[in-house]
Amino acid sequence: MINKLVPTPEAALADVPNGATVMIHGFGNAGMPAALIDALIAQGARDLTIVNNNAGNGDTGLAALIKARRVRKILCSFPRQADSWHFDAQYRAGEIELELVPQGTLAERIRAGGAGIGAFYTPTGYGTKLAEGKETRRIGDRDYVLEYPIQADYALIKADRADRWGNLTYRKSARNFGPIMAAAARTTVAQVREIVELGDLDPEAIITPGIFVKRIVKH
Amino acid sequence: MKKLDRKQMAARVARDIPEGAYVNLGIGLPTLVADYLPKGREIILHSENGILGLGPKPPEAEIDEDVINAGKEPATLLTGGCYFHHADSFAMIRGRHLDFAVLGAFQVSVAGDLANWHTGGADAIPAVGGAMDLAVGAKKVLVMMEHLTKDGKSKIVERCSYPLTGARCVDRIYTDLAVIDVKPDGLHVVEAVDGLDFDELQRLTGVPLKRLATAA
Numbered sequence: 413m414i415n416k417l418v419p420t421p422e423a424a425l426a427d428v429p430n431g432a433t434v435m436i437h438g439f440g441n442a443g444m445p446a447a448l449i450d451a452l453i454a455q456g457a458r459d460l461t462i463v464n465n466n467a468g469n470g471d472t473g474l475a476a477l478i479k480a481r482r483v484r485k486i487l488c489s490f491p492r493q494a495d496s497w498h499f500d501a502q503y504r505a506g507e508i509e510l511e512l513v514p515q516g517t518l519a520e521r522i523r524a525g526g527a528g529i530g531a532f533y534t535p536t537g538y539g540t541k542l543a544e545g546k547e548t549r550r551i552g553d554r555d556y557v558l559e560y561p562i563q564a565d566y567a568l569i570k571a572d573r574a575d576r577w578g579n580l581t582y583r584k585s586a587r588n589f590g591p592i593m594a595a596a597a598r599t600t601v602a603q604v605r606e607i608v609e610l611g612d613l614d615p616e617a618i619i620t621p622g623i624f625v626k627r628i629v630k631h
Numbered sequence: 632m633k634k635l636d637r638k639q640m641a642a643r644v645a646r647d648i649p650e651g652a653y654v655n656l657g658i659g660l661p662t663l664v665a666d667y668l669p670k671g672r673e674i675i676l677h678s679e680n681g682i683l684g685l686g687p688k689p690p691e692a693e694i695d696e697d698v699i700n701a702g703k704e705p706a707t708l709l710t711g712g713c714y715f716h717h718a719d720s721f722a723m724i725r726g727r728h729l730d731f732a733v734l735g736a737f738q739v740s741v742a743g744d745l746a747n748w749h750t751g752g753a754d755a756i757p758a759v760g761g762a763m764d765l766a767v768g769a770k771k772v773l774v775m776m777e778h779l780t781k782d783g784k785s786k787i788v789e790r791c792s793y794p795l796t797g798a799r800c801v802d803r804i805y806t807d808l809a810v811i812d813v814k815p816d817g818l819h820v821v822e823a824v825d826g827l828d829f830d831e832l833q834r835l836t837g838v839p840l841k842r843l844a845t846a847a
Contacts, residue, residue, distance in 0.1 A: 490758040515717075518717075584714055
């Protein structure tokens with residue numbers, strides 16, 4: 413019998429090694445898997461490469477992981493915010509590496525990572541600093557930039573409901589990066605509000621099919 | 632001459648958004664446009680984080696932390712609205728499905744180059760968000776900005792000195808002084824505020840402007 417339910421966030425992340433690439437779901441606080449991030453901090457893995465839209469807000473969640481100096485590199489679209497002080501300080505001190513990626517390119521690179529795409533051409537960023545050094549190509553009457561997929565060792569997702577097969581539903585705009593990150597990581601761990609019986613999720617409403625999910629934690 | 636204030640600028644942009652349009656409003660000044668969309672028109676606002684049918688800020692008691700806009704402020708979903716993931720959201724943008732993006736700017740060039748994401752300063756931490764996707768993706772890119780910098784220099788320039796967000800992507804510029812179309816043959820003044828004649832607007836702007844037949 414398939415049962416992806418794991419008893420605690422700590423148990424779900426016990427095997428994260430130093431140097432792992434970890435995608436963290438969320439746009440601001442919407443969709444941010446706070447319990448999983450706290451467990452990752454407690455677990456102690458370091459030299460992490462983090463993929464998120466931002467670089468932490470305030471003192472909790474991703475900001476706390478950065479504050480604990482576990483992050484070597486971050487891929488994101490919008491690091492600088494009024495309350496991104498932990499990232500700002502380490503960035504200015506040269507202690508954290510930043511790969512700045514336009515938001516739609518970030519999303520598509522993650523999607524491509526989960527979809528087995530080798531690379532793709534996007535018009536976004538052509539002629540800007542963020543395309544410097546990248547291959548470009550004129551297709552039809554437009555110029556495009558070649559971008560490569562992003563894959564991860566782990567994806568930490570917050571979803572709303574799950575069943576023991578790992579099928580997930582999300583809540584409102586907290587869906588954001590969840591479905592694409594779930595597909596782009598070798599081990600996807602979902603923190604969910606509620607676990608339901610197999611068959612209780614409307615098959616038409618399942619957003620992330622269980623094939624993309626390895627572990628489920630109720631929190 | 633009477634400069635438009637921020638609310639008047641927002642109202643001016645809102646007047647040009649037609650019934651049935653799908654629109655993304657950038658963070659900051661463009662967000663104000665939502666408050667002035669004509670009541671009789673059904674206009675659907677898109678939010679990068681995965682919303683079509685974005686509604687206004689809710690009362691304090693109804694705030695739901697899972698419903699936020701691209702600026703991470705509390706928002707609502709209008710009847711008929713929906714949620715989707717980030718790759719779909721940017722497929723809507725990049726795939727030319729949005730009718731309008733309204734963006735703020737540091738500078739716009741005569742050729743329609745847009746600079747709005749980074750000052751390029753040595754100590755500035757760069758952040759781009761969805762600006763580059765909106766610049767290349769929306770069917771029409773409308774820029775909203777003050778005409779002059781604080782020290783009186785035109786923000787409409789021959790070449791942008793700030794790093795570009797997108798090249799040749801701006802269709803129309805709304806400022807506190809004028810509405811200007813960016814066309815292959817240059818900048819066309821659509822209108823200017825009361826009391827500002829073409830010659831004075833030209834003097835303040837620095838780069839060559841063309842008169843539309845209807846312009847002041």
